[in-house]
Amino acid sequence: MPVDKNAYLLIKKELNEQATLVAVSKNKPVEAIQELYNLGHRDFGENYVQELLEKQKQLPGDISWHFIGHLQSNKVKFIASFIHLIQSVDSLKLLKEINKQGEKNQRIISVLLQVHIAQEETKFGFDKEELKQTLQADIDHLQNIHISGLMGMASFTKNEQQVKEEFQELKKIFDQFSTIKASNLHLQTLSMGMSSDYKIAIGEGSNMVRIGSLLFGQRD
Ligand SMILES: *Cc1c(COP(=O)(O)O)cnc(C)c1O
Numbered sequence: 001m002p003v004d005k006n007a008y009l010l011i012k013k014e015l016n017e018q019a020t021l022v023a024v025s026k027n028k029p030v031e032a033i034q035e036l037y038n039l040g041h042r043d044f045g046e047n048y049v050q051e052l053l054e055k056q057k058q059l060p061g062d063i064s065w066h067f068i069g070h071l072q073s074n075k076v077k078f079i080a081s082f083i084h085l086i087q088s089v090d091s092l093k094l095l096k097e098i099n100k101q102g103e104k105n106q107r108i109i110s111v112l113l114q115v116h117i118a119q120e121e122t123k124f125g126f127d128k129e130e131l132k133q134t135l136q137a138d139i140d141h142l143q144n145i146h147i148s149g150l151m152g153m154a155s156f157t158k159n160e161q162q163v164k165e166e167f168q169e170l171k172k173i174f175d176q177f178s179t180i181k182a183s184n185l186h187l188q189t190l191s192m193g194m195s196s197d198y199k200i201a202i203g204e205g206s207n208m209v210r211i212g213s214l215l216f217g218q219r220d
Pocket of ligand 1: 068196
């Protein structure tokens with residue numbers, strides 16, 4: 001399945017440099033990633049550690065890899081040396097482990113906190129209260145992480161009004177907590193929007209979208 005170059009160029013144009021495009025390449029072969037890379041694209045998102053590791057070693061070193069799937073604490077060590085942004089942090093425990101692995105690798109690892117905005121129970125993430133507690137927790141000493149924003153996924157529904165309201169909710173939370181600043185905390189990235197709803201997300205203030213199937217075709 002080749003990359004849809006027209007879709008890529010169209011999306012880039014629509015985003016108009018107001019939002020970063022993360023091309024979500026899970027379940028897609030390295031050839032497809034290379035094809036998009038050859039068009040100048042550098043930000044790719046993966047959901048599974050093993051799959052990411054296999055791809056990372058076969059592809060150019062200047063790719064910015066985003067981790068967007070559910071991440072188990074015991075797997076952070078495998079990606080800590082190179083990961084560009086972990087978008088799916090959903091517990092203080094995970095945050096601490098990322099910090100530990102950052103320290104071991106002598107780097108600061110940027111992360112987004114995932115916020116649960118959808119109605120489905122299956123989606124991971126903090127609710128607003130947990131997010132607040134985490135940001136107010138004793139995290140100042142975690143100097144090998146940088147919390148640079150929030151990520152969220154809207155409900156899987158055709159109801160655009162609902163999707164819009166969920167993105168609005170996340171934007172509100174983002175604005176509220178962006179005022180908190182510390183040496184390792186400054187919320188600037190708001191990652192919301194996928195193939196089916198990125199236009200709505202952009203309208204509601206997203207500055208990072210994660211798009212897979214529109215670029216690479218439907219996944220099996
Ligand atoms: C798979 C995935 C995407 C991309 O989904 P598409 O509908 O293919 O654009 C975006 N974000 C996350 C967290 C994902 O797991």
